Amino acid sequence: MSNLITRRRLFWSVPVALLAVGGIAVAKMMQPPPADLDLSLAKSTDQGLYTVSVEPGLSPISVGTMHGWVVQISTRDSKPVDHARIAVDGGMPQHGHGLPTEPQVSADLGEGRYQVEGMKFNMPGWWVVNLSVDGPDGPDTVTFNLVL
Ligand SMILES: [Cu+2]
Known part of the structure; x- marks a missing residue:
């Protein structure tokens, strides 16, 4: 029984970890540009x-x-x-x-x-x-x- 629970936890930990890493990457991509950018041409x-x-x-x-x-x-x-x-x-x-x-x-x-x-x-x-x-x-x- 406890063996099964451990396996399930292992099974889910991989996609959860991938989601977390993906979420951080997306959050990085979505960050706003710095507020003090010099936009002069x-x-x-x-x-x-x-x-x-x-x-x-x-x-x-x-x-x-x-x-x-x-x-x-x-x-x-x-x-x-x-x-x-x-x-x-x-x-x-x-x-x-x-x-x-x-x-x-x-x-x-x-x-x-x-x-x-x-x-x-x-x-x-x-x-x-x-x-x-x-x-x-x-x-x-x-x-x-x-x-x-
Ligand atoms: Cu880009």
Whole structure:
């Protein structure tokens, strides 16, 4: 009899444990973004070498829609930066995953403006977009926050 009860307990403990772990994962996925996020689309790079502004081609940005961004880069003294090398990555800090795509610069538009194609955000929540910029004053990085 007691043997049977022990077996039953064992039998149920596995799904109960899985449910608990799943519940924690879902709760993590559902947590709200930090309240103090800087959502500005124009800011100084981390080392202060450049000012970068971004203009998403979709407004508002919708979940799952591929679109482009225009990135504008200027020096500290407001001169446009042409021929910069730009790399884009990002992801969802609260989910531990990156972007679903690999966005690339598709055109140097001149006047410090660059067309980036391949932007897509495949779920609602807090996203970061990291730009690495290599220009005449050296390499620098900047991070933009989005909440979808
Ligand atoms: Cu996610």
